[in-house]
Amino acid sequence: MPLLTTLVDNFNDNVIGPNWGDSYGGAVETGGRARVPLLAGQYAGYQTGRAWTLAGASIYLKLVTRPAASTGTDVSANFLVTSPVEGTSIGFKYNAVTNRLRMQSNVDYFDAGAVELAYDAVNHLWLRLREDGTNVYWDTSPNGSTWTNRRTLATPAWVTAAVDQCALDLYAYRDAGVTDYAEYDNVNTLADGGVVTATGSGTMTTATTATAKRSATATGSGALDSATTATGTVVHHASGSGSVDTDATATAGGVDRNDVDFAVSRPTTGWVVSAPWR
Incomplete structure (x- = not known):
């Protein structure tokens, strides 16, 4: 059961990873971010396959770049966990036209009880959705560490039932206006460092002191x-x-006994030979 808590990506390799295999509409990974284009009349999203679970899990990220309204009347960047049922989802929507952040639990694409806040680019930079077996919570943060709860809702039945059937969809849309994009970053991680794998050569120096x-x-x-x-x-x-x-x-256990020199020859006059050589 892959909980959404275990989905981690900081997008720093600039390659759409296998977890995002259902991405669509020209979404790319570039500049260390997940970029979703907003082209008039077209939907685009950075999306996982339908294989994840929200029940008992949490998922957070940073909405780094938000689209401009331009001349559009429906322009948004969305962070949603979607169920197997079309139009049933839960998460956040940033409305570029009204500059508001909407916390919603949609059925048939709408939530009459949604909570909205005037968007604050500092305090709402990080967004988190979590479920604890009783409720779903919408939280915001300026730094990804200190969180403020913005909405609490009794867990919808589909969240518990849709084990290994949910998808994370970071999608964007505009109905009109100049093409731009939304960018997402740091899914379930505060780490922004890249990982580089390479081969090379080096030198190892060893100093050993022994008593001999x-x-x-x-x-x-x-x-x-x-x-x-x-x-x-x-x-x-x-x-x-x-x-x-x-x-x-050296490492040795033997002894070199070639430390005695002998000169052996016939005695000559003037030599004195003592025991035991007689």
Whole structure:
């Protein structure tokens, strides 16, 4: 049961997503908004499929751009949840001719008990519709966080019955006048950031410090210079004349026992040989 609460879109990818597959009349996603054109005599809408549920859900958005009345006598931008029955819907209507916001529960396209307010572009920027199992509430907000209830109505029977059968329709219409558009944004989200997926290259630097046993033996003349970062036992051995300069990084558990030099040959005159070599 997909509640309308789970419908989230900030329109920032400029592509009409799969949730809005029933959009019509030239609606597009552009500039990070859902844009619905108002062309005289034509309806247009940004619309979902009929697969959603209002019962126990809430849905809010921002009406960013409102149409101008121009020479029209019927010019509006609408935010409605529609039932499977034609003309039965619930939601908001902005009337550009009267500059009023109407909160309506329509049957046969009309609500005689609708509540209207003089539209305030600041305080009515965000609109929310919600249902709690008892009532439907119409709320407005200047910021999407602090809400004011504007109308409360006992939940119509169709809202509870129309499980997985409702659609969200953000539609607009004008009967005459200059073509313009309405724009909607931030459906169920306050986040306005875009999401970008890309591939690239980078560098990872790792610094590791460990405690190890270090042993060095030098025979002859020379110098031993050893810097070691290791886990385990590392032995460095140098013999002869010259120098050894070693940087080592190792993980080892063994011991290099090649740290003793023997010169074995026949004794000569003047040598003293003691036990156990006799």
